[in-house]
Amino acid sequence: MSVRVVARVRPLLKSERDLDVILRTGSSAPTDSKSRLSSAGDKTEKTDKKLAALRDRDNVVRIPNPKNEGEEYAFQFNGVYDAQVSQQELFDAEVAPTIKHLLNGFDVTIFAYGVTGTGKTHTMRGGKTLADRGVIPRLLSGVYRRSKKIEKDSEGETNVQVALSYYEIYNDKVYDLFEPPEKRTMAGLPLRDNGGKTVVCGLSEKPCTSLKEFEQLYDQANTNRSTSATKLNAHSSRSHAVLGVKVTITSPDKVRVSTASAIDLAGSEDNRRTENDKERMVESASINKSLFVLAQCVEAINKKQHRIPYRESKMTRILSLGQNNGLTVMILNLAPVRSYQLDTISSLNVANRTRKIEVREVENDPMFKGPARPAPRPSVAGVRQPLRALTASVNVNMPAPPKDPAEKDDSKPVKAFSVYSDKPQPKPTSQLRKPDAPKRTSMSNTASHLPTKATRQPLGAQSASHQADISAAKIEEMVERKVEAIMAQRAVSEQSKQSQINELNEQLQKRLEQLEQRIDGTEDARAEGLSYLLMAKQHQARGEDSSALRMYQLAAPHFPHNTKLAGKIATLKERVHSKVWEQNALSPKGRLGSMLSLKKEPSHTLGKRQAQDVDGDYVDRTGGFSSDEEVPRHQHKKRASAKLAQIEEDPEVLDSEDPSVSPRTLHLLSIINSRDVSQIKLLKGVGAKKAEALVDCLCEMDQPSDTDSGAFPESQYQVSSLAELSQLKGVGVKTVENMRQGVLA
Numbered sequence: 001m002s003v004r005v006v007a008r009v010r011p012l013l014k015s016e017r018d019l020d021v022i023l024r025t026g027s028s029a030p031t032d033s034k035s036r037l038s039s040a041g042d043k044t045e046k047t048d049k050k051l052a053a054l055r056d057r058d059n060v061v062r063i064p065n066p067k068n069e070g071e072e073y074a075f076q077f078n079g080v081y082d083a084q085v086s087q088q089e090l091f092d093a094e095v096a097p098t099i100k101h102l103l104n105g106f107d108v109t110i111f112a113y114g115v116t117g118t119g120k121t122h123t124m125r126g127g128k129t130l131a132d133r134g135v136i137p138r139l140l141s142g143v144y145r146r147s148k149k150i151e152k153d154s155e156g157e158t159n160v161q162v163a164l165s166y167y168e169i170y171n172d173k174v175y176d177l178f179e180p181p182e183k184r185t186m187a188g189l190p191l192r193d194n195g196g197k198t199v200v201c202g203l204s205e206k207p208c209t210s211l212k213e214f215e216q217l218y219d220q221a222n223t224n225r226s227t228s229a230t231k232l233n234a235h236s237s238r239s240h241a242v243l244g245v246k247v248t249i250t251s252p253d254k255v256r257v258s259t260a261s262a263i264d265l266a267g268s269e270d271n272r273r274t275e276n277d278k279e280r281m282v283e284s285a286s287i288n289k290s291l292f293v294l295a296q297c298v299e300a301i302n303k304k305q306h307r308i309p310y311r312e313s314k315m316t317r318i319l320s321l322g323q324n325n326g327l328t329v330m331i332l333n334l335a336p337v338r339s340y341q342l343d344t345i346s347s348l349n350v351a352n353r354t355r356k357i358e359v360r361e362v363e364n365d366p367m368f369k370g371p372a373r374p375a376p377r378p379s380v381a382g383v384r385q386p387l388r389a390l391t392a393s394v395n396v397n398m399p400a401p402p403k404d405p406a407e408k409d410d411s412k413p414v415k416a417f418s419v420y421s422d423k424p425q426p427k428p429t430s431q432l433r434k435p436d437a438p439k440r441t442s443m444s445n446t447a448s449h450l451p452t453k454a455t456r457q458p459l460g461a462q463s464a465s466h467q468a469d470i471s472a473a474k475i476e477e478m479v480e481r482k483v484e485a486i487m488a489q490r491a492v493s494e495q496s497k498q499s500q501i502n503e504l505n506e507q508l509q510k511r512l513e514q515l516e517q518r519i520d521g522t523e524d525a526r527a528e529g530l531s532y533l534l535m536a537k538q539h540q541a542r543g544e545d546s547s548a549l550r551m552y553q554l555a556a557p558h559f560p561h562n563t564k565l566a567g568k569i570a571t572l573k574e575r576v577h578s579k580v581w582e583q584n585a586l587s588p589k590g591r592l593g594s595m596l597s598l599k600k601e602p603s604h605t606l607g608k609r610q611a612q613d614v615d616g617d618y619v620d621r622t623g624g625f626s627s628d629e630e631v632p633r634h635q636h637k638k639r640a641s642a643k644l645a646q647i648e649e650d651p652e653v654l655d656s657e658d659p660s661v662s663p664r665t666l667h668l669l670s671i672i673n674s675r676d677v678s679q680i681k682l683l684k685g686v687g688a689k690k691a692e693a694l695v696d697c698l699c700e701m702d703q704p705s706d707t708d709s710g711a712f713p714e715s716q717y718q719v720s721s722l723a724e725l726s727q728l729k730g731v732g733v734k735t736v737e738n739m740r741q742g743v744l745a
């Protein structure tokens with residue numbers, strides 16, 4: 001049976017517009033244009049008929065090709081539910097049928113997959129009202145209801161117990177959600193392989209007897225889950241959450257255990273849109289990486305590849321898609337709007353491939369109760385039994401025993417052959433039908449302990465030599481004993497071999513754990529570095545140089561001696577820097593704003609500033625000012641070239657050789673501030689005309705003297721940074737760069 005994949009399209013959020021809806025489901029018009037979250041509560045009762053109709057229509061999701069709007073991609077699933085479908089309807093159609101299987105001993109896995117903000121948590125956990133409750137509380141409710149029925153039907157002979165475990169995978173580490181966050185260790189809980197299943201070691205398991213108790217436990221545990229506000233979702237899950245519902249059914253003769261796993265995966269994030277900070281970025285990198293590994297696993301299974309990369313992420317190891325037995329339902333959550341288009345297509349692709357994954361629908365083995373069964377002797381089970389003669393057989397070569405005249409003649413004819421069996425005989429003594437005659441008093445006791453003894457005794461041959469009889473019996477007995485001794489010896493050696501194997505396995509397991517821990521440590525760091533690199537590449541591919549630079553810088557500590565990485569960082573820094581200048585120069589607001597406001601402010605000479613620098617009145621390697629009297633000007637400059645200042649002030653972006661304060665820059669600024677046309681015109685890229693215009697511009701910006709009070713003499717406007725220079729009339733970033741390069745430091 002393959003994984004059941006159903007798609008659920010969420011309604012429009014209040015911030016989204018009907019116009020932006022691009023997804024179509026079934027034979028409907030563009031999805032949900034009429035349904036908004038505000039009206040979601042109004043849609044209450046829907047009949048079974050309607051639900052059946054929902055199931056019957058074509059289960060296709062259609063989305064336009066982003067490169068050619070006229071063309072549509074269509075994806076078929078096992079079920080498609082649009083925004084009008086209520087929590088109850090989705091549950092009834094997709095999850096309720098699995099409860100029966102769960103209580104029949106099958107494991108069930110239900111997981112929600114999709115981009116951030118598409119409704120996974122809403123689907124799995126849901127809201128607080130009865131109608132809004134999601135899959136998980138409804139599942140528990142169904143389990144309790146069915147358990148009660150089983151107990152009632154069996155008149156109390158069968159008992160059903162439910163126990164819960166709940167954990168999250170946050171930054172590829174597993175944490176118990178039933179434990180408060182303070183109790184967490186850095187490494188999280190380790191995973192182990194146990195009989196083909198991945199288990200979390202040290203996870204707490206809470207017996208839970210009622211729905212009410214479940215709600216308390218679940219709500220409390222959810223407060224321990226890592227969630228945060230991102231730009232795309234005010235309550236974004238920053239981890240994958242796995243709820244395990246273990247059901248133990250104890251009937252008079254057996255115990256059956258099965259588990260339902262309800263998984264709310266974290267959503268993939270496009271960090272162009274999230275505007276995540278560093279912490280969110282780290283989370284996001286981990287989420288995206290695990291989802292990427294999941295997609296790789298799905299692809300590898302589809303392509304029937306030998307190696308499925310389950311172990312590359314804890315989430316995929318736990319989910320074990322295609323390796324887990326039982327039933328698996330994937331709920332693909334989708335947002336109907338254009339801003340999600342690329343992410344939606346990629347989710348649809350993954351889900352489409354998941355649909356083809358086959359899972360074995362195997363029920364868990366029950367454990368039988370009752371008195372201990374006679375276990376086969378250790379290690380003998382696999383050993384071929386020595387041939388044993390069936391006791392009913394007789395040897396045709398032996399003379400027939402004299403018949404008792406009283407005996408009826410309806411006895412079966414004597415078989416003309418001996419029948420031997422190599423099957424173990426579970427109850428040999430009772431099955432053994434001793435020959436009626438002759439009775440050998442001397443050996444009778446011994447013989448009764450030797451059930452497997454072949455009856456080679458000539459029937460009714462009492463006249464034969466007693467000596468020969470005894471010796472034959474003795475020989476048989478000796479053979480029997482010898483065989484048993486050999487068997488016992490073998491059993492012992494098998495046992496010790498087994499214990500050696502167990503010991504070896506334990507040692508191997510320990511070694512594996514140690515290795516895993518070691519690898520986890522180094523791999524974690526490496527993986528983190530790699531995910532930064534991956535994100536940096538993605539940003540760079542999209543032309544987001546500053547984000548790419550930031551990611552490369554975050555990756556750098558993980559690859560300390562990587563010259564290529566260092567080179568990339570340097571190149572990007574350079575590029576980011578010049579881009580910012582360009583932006584400032586090109587921005588009409590920035591240019592005009594700076595020209596206007598600069599005029600209003602008192603000016604200061606470069607000489608004065610340098611003096612202040614020497615006195616240590618301000619510390620500013622970006623060309624800004626920090627002395628009290630300079631504050632307004634400094635603030636103004638920041639406004640005028642906000643982006644530049646932001647980048648210049650960011651120590652991670654700006655290296656110590658900031659060109660704005662290098663000797664070359666200072667020299668260039670002093671030439672400009674000298675207002676000497678003959679000198680300025682000699683600068684690279686500046687002719688006489690440009691030099692004159694530049695000086696005119698500087699004069700225009702001079703502050704007139706405060707004639708009323710006579711407090712200040714006319715002060716000359718001085719250019720204090722390259723950014724400022726690039727904003728002057730007729731001067732652009734390129735000109736400034738040319739001027740600077742032409743100046744000898």
Ligand SMILES: Nc1ncnc2c1ncn2[C@@H]1O[C@H](COP(=O)(O)OP(=O)(O)OP(=O)(O)O)[C@@H](O)[C@H]1O
Binds near residue numbers: 265
């Ligand atoms: N079917 C729905 N009906 C009503 N509201 C919905 C539905 N699906 C999603 N929403 C709303 O959409 C918003 C985002 O949903 P949710 O938090 O469940 O997304 P998510 O996929 O879990 O996101 P993340 O991956 O970031 O955790 C929430 O405000 C939620 O209430």
